[in-house]
Amino acid sequence: MLAGMSASDARSDTPYPHLLAPLDLGFCSLPNRVLMGSMHTGLEDHARDFGKLAEYFATRARGGVGLMATGGFSPNIAGWLKPFSSRLSSRWQVAPHRRITDSVHAAGGRICLQILHAGRYAMHPLSVAPSAIKSPINPFTPRALSDHGVERSIRAFVRCAKLAQDAGYDGVEIMGSEGYLINQFLAERSNQRTDRWGGSAGNRMRFPVEIVRRTREAVGRDFIIIYRLSMLDLVDRAQAWDEIVALAKQVEAAGATLINTGIGWHEARIPTIVTSVPRAAFTWVTRRMKESLGIPLVTTNRINTPDVAEQVLARGDADMVSMARPFLADPDWVAKARNGRAALINPCIACNQACLDHVFENKRASCLMNPRACFETELVDAPVARKKRFAVVGAGPAGLACATTLAQRGHFVSLYEQSNEIGGQFNLAKRIPGKEEYAEPMRYWDNLLVELGVEVHLGTRADVASLQTQHFDAVIVATGVMPRDPHIPGQDHPMVLGYHDAIMGNKTIGKRVAIIGAGGIGFDVAEFLTQDPPSPTTDITRWTREWGVDTTLANRGGLDTPKVEASPRAVWLLQRTAGRPGKRLNKTTGWVHRAALKAKGVQMLGGVTYEKIDDDGLHVTIDGKPQILPVDNVVICTGQESNRGLANELEALGITVHAIGGADVATELDAKRAIDQATRLGSHL
Numbered sequence: 131m132l133a134g135m136s137a138s139d140a141r142s143d144t145p146y147p148h149l150l151a152p153l154d155l156g157f158c159s160l161p162n163r164v165l166m167g168s169m170h171t172g173l174e175d176h177a178r179d180f181g182k183l184a185e186y187f188a189t190r191a192r193g194g195v196g197l198m199a200t201g202g203f204s205p206n207i208a209g210w211l212k213p214f215s216s217r218l219s220s221r222w223q224v225a226p227h228r229r230i231t232d233s234v235h236a237a238g239g240r241i242c243l244q245i246l247h248a249g250r251y252a253m254h255p256l257s258v259a260p261s262a263i264k265s266p267i268n269p270f271t272p273r274a275l276s277d278h279g280v281e282r283s284i285r286a287f288v289r290c291a292k293l294a295q296d297a298g299y300d301g302v303e304i305m306g307s308e309g310y311l312i313n314q315f316l317a318e319r320s321n322q323r324t325d326r327w328g329g330s331a332g333n334r335m336r337f338p339v340e341i342v343r344r345t346r347e348a349v350g351r352d353f354i355i356i357y358r359l360s361m362l363d364l365v366d367r368a369q370a371w372d373e374i375v376a377l378a379k380q381v382e383a384a385g386a387t388l389i390n391t392g393i394g395w396h397e398a399r400i401p402t403i404v405t406s407v408p409r410a411a412f413t414w415v416t417r418r419m420k421e422s423l424g425i426p427l428v429t430t431n432r433i434n435t436p437d438v439a440e441q442v443l444a445r446g447d448a449d450m451v452s453m454a455r456p457f458l459a460d461p462d463w464v465a466k467a468r469n470g471r472a473a474l475i476n477p478c479i480a481c482n483q484a485c486l487d488h489v490f491e492n493k494r495a496s497c498l499m500n501p502r503a504c505f506e507t508e509l510v511d512a513p514v515a516r517k518k519r520f521a522v523v524g525a526g527p528a529g530l531a532c533a534t535t536l537a538q539r540g541h542f543v544s545l546y547e548q549s550n551e552i553g554g555q556f557n558l559a560k561r562i563p564g565k566e567e568y569a570e571p572m573r574y575w576d577n578l579l580v581e582l583g584v585e586v587h588l589g590t591r592a593d594v595a596s597l598q599t600q601h602f603d604a605v606i607v608a609t610g611v612m613p614r615d616p617h618i619p620g621q622d623h624p625m626v627l628g629y630h631d632a633i634m635g636n637k638t639i640g641k642r643v644a645i646i647g648a649g650g651i652g653f654d655v656a657e658f659l660t661q662d663p664p665s666p667t668t669d670i671t672r673w674t675r676e677w678g679v680d681t682t683l684a685n686r687g688g689l690d691t692p693k694v695e696a697s698p699r700a701v702w703l704l705q706r707t708a709g710r711p712g713k714r715l716n717k718t719t720g721w722v723h724r725a726a727l728k729a730k731g732v733q734m735l736g737g738v739t740y741e742k743i744d745d746d747g748l749h750v751t752i753d754g755k756p757q758i759l760p761v762d763n764v765v766i767c768t769g770q771e772s773n774r775g776l777a778n779e780l781e782a783l784g785i786t787v788h789a790i791g792g793a794d795v796a797t798e799l800d801a802k803r804a805i806d807q808a809t810r811l812g813s814h815l
């Protein structure tokens with residue numbers, strides 16, 4: 131039985147009895163076991179955006195989530211993530227927060243404010259930390275806090291919590307993980323103090339325990355305090371497991387209501403949330419902690435479907451699950467699970483492309499799968515004066531997003547797809563080891579098309595004549611892309627194949643392979659060719675072994691020596707541009723792809739001139755030196771060009787045409803832009 135759950139709470143009318151069980155916190159009861167975890171959106175940084183933030187949270191509260199946490203707010207200026215970013219430290223800052231808390235409460239939800247002091251992760255020169263030790267991911271060296279400074283920092287946390295209470299929040303989450311200030315106090319790598327705040331493990335944990343104890347004193351009993359506890363630091367010279375358990379017990383005794391799980395410092399070289407991390411890969415850590423604690427524990431990281439969440443709770447790994455990104459993808463996640471409509475949940479594929487990548491680029495977060503996320507008050511459907519008839523040609527992400535948006539508004543939509551399945555390039559992505567999650571959007575769209583009554587014509591190549599005779603109000607051309615021809619002498623040699631054939635397994639591929647083109651698809655092909663099936667993503671034990679996670683928890687930081695399985699092939703990944711390939715991959719995920727391929731021994735080379743391909747292999751010139759790569763196969767991944775022949779033909783006949791996605795612009799083609807463009811078009815046609 132889960133903590134806070136009585137026998138009468140167990141529901142038999144749902145496949146998710148644990149997930150949907152209420153959680154009694156003593157002074158209040160949460161309606162289910164789902165916490166929408168803290169996620170910085172960029173809207174926290176200016177009070178002028180709080181109206182948008184309020185609607186973002188209210189939308190999710192209406193969707194039934196049990197409890198939410200805001201993005202991080204710093205308790206003082208030193209703790210800013212970047213200059214002038216979100217902060218709650220003065221009374222005058224309280225009133226604007228009322229817009230958020232009032233909206234959430236009116237929608238029937240509950241919300242906690244996350245207090246986050248960046249410590250040495252602060253991107254500004256005023257940063258402070260336990261010791262003046264620079265983080266490897268930040269150019270600024272922090273100033274070491276004096277004893278007085280530590281005391282003032284504790285008081286800042288407490289003041290922030292009290293202000294949050296005054297602003298109407300139901301609680302606070304104290305951010306003690308991910309390598310931020312509190313976590314920095316707990317690890318020797320960042321805390322080399324010799325006073326009462328450092329030295330022994332007991333001294334190092336004094337800072338968080340005092341914060342929780344004094345916060346509880348200040349806010350009284352009936353206020354939620356979540357403490358986010360770093361259960362696996364995943365960096366060296368970090369906490370030992372017995373120290374982490376001792377801290378958790380002290381945090382419980384100091385008055386925390388819930389303990390949430392934190393996994394990995396931001397400077398860790400082990401991925402923790404990207405799509406190649408297996409689902410629920412870290413809930414075993416929370417389970418280990420449960421043996422020692424009485425208060426409810428929340429687990430997290432790569433939980434994105436009700437089935438996974440239910441399994442995690444049913445096997446007793448935790449009392450509650452936290453998910454952040456899945457609520458960007460679908461604000462109605464809980465309501466759909468509750469109402470037997472889980473198949474219609476818009477999935478988070480853990481790509482980070484529109485959420486975390488945006489945050490790191492100082493842009494507002496959104497979601498690749500749901501461009502309305504964080505744009506709830508802006509990307510709204512136009513009223514429909516007359517129901518129209520639309521043809522959408524191409525059922526890749528762009529075509530699907532446009533067809534479903536139009537149909538949701540009540541228009542009649544015919545969707546044409548020349549292949550026998552929907553999904554376009556996502557059908558290639560889902561075959562890449564570590565990208566299995568890309569199958570989920572097709573599950574979603576398949577069900578949504580049926581739900582909305584879109585007329586789907588698979589295996590049908592829409593031609594100009596038939597489109598013309600049906601007199602649609604407009605034709606949306608989402609015919610995607612075709613591979614770019616690199617014009618390399620000898621490219622018609624039998625050893626050469628395109629990325630489509632390589633990924634679909636249409637040809638047998640030898641033991642030595644050169645990949646021409648090191649964009650996103652070149653990297654995907656390299657991952658495909660260097661893994662033996664099944665993918666490690668489907669096997670948590672294999673994945674933790676490959677990345678060096680110590681599941682015995684015997685080693686400090688939870689680190690072990692990675693034991694990478696040898697690649698079945700020797701692979702060269704090549705580009706013409708000088709420098710190492712992969713620099714243009716996405717910010718928060720590119721390093722994982724580069725590290726994975728490096729571990730597999732892939733030779734990643736830049737500054738390559740392709741001379742010719744013949745029976746001897748691929749002839750190249752690198753740094754002015756001609757050489758032959760003696761390969762069995764060459765895979766061409768040299769980008770794409772728009773497939774817009776149909777659009778041109780229709781336009782010439784005077785038919786109203788909208789080209790979207792790759793058919794519009796192939797350069798830098800990506801699903802994020804395609805879905806965004808398609809949704810915006812569909813929302814106003």
Ligand code: NAP
Pocket residue numbers: 614615616617646647648649650651652653654704705706707708715716723767768769770797798799800801
């Ligand atoms: P891309 O990112 O544009 O990469 C094309 C590659 O081909 C580059 O390495 C380019 O490098 C090379 N190239 C271009 N023209 C060439 C020519 N004429 N001859 C020889 N080499 C040439 O395209 P992509 O890899 O097909 O990816 C398409 C889009 O899909 C990406 O923009 C990305 O958004 C998305 N995607 C992303 C990922 C991911 O992030 N993991 C995975 C799959 C797809 P040089 O010009 O230096 O040779």
Ligand code: SF4
Pocket residue numbers: 455456458459477478479480481482483484485486496497498499500
């Ligand atoms: Fe999930 Fe990608 Fe959307 Fe972020 S952008 S919420 S990772 S689907």
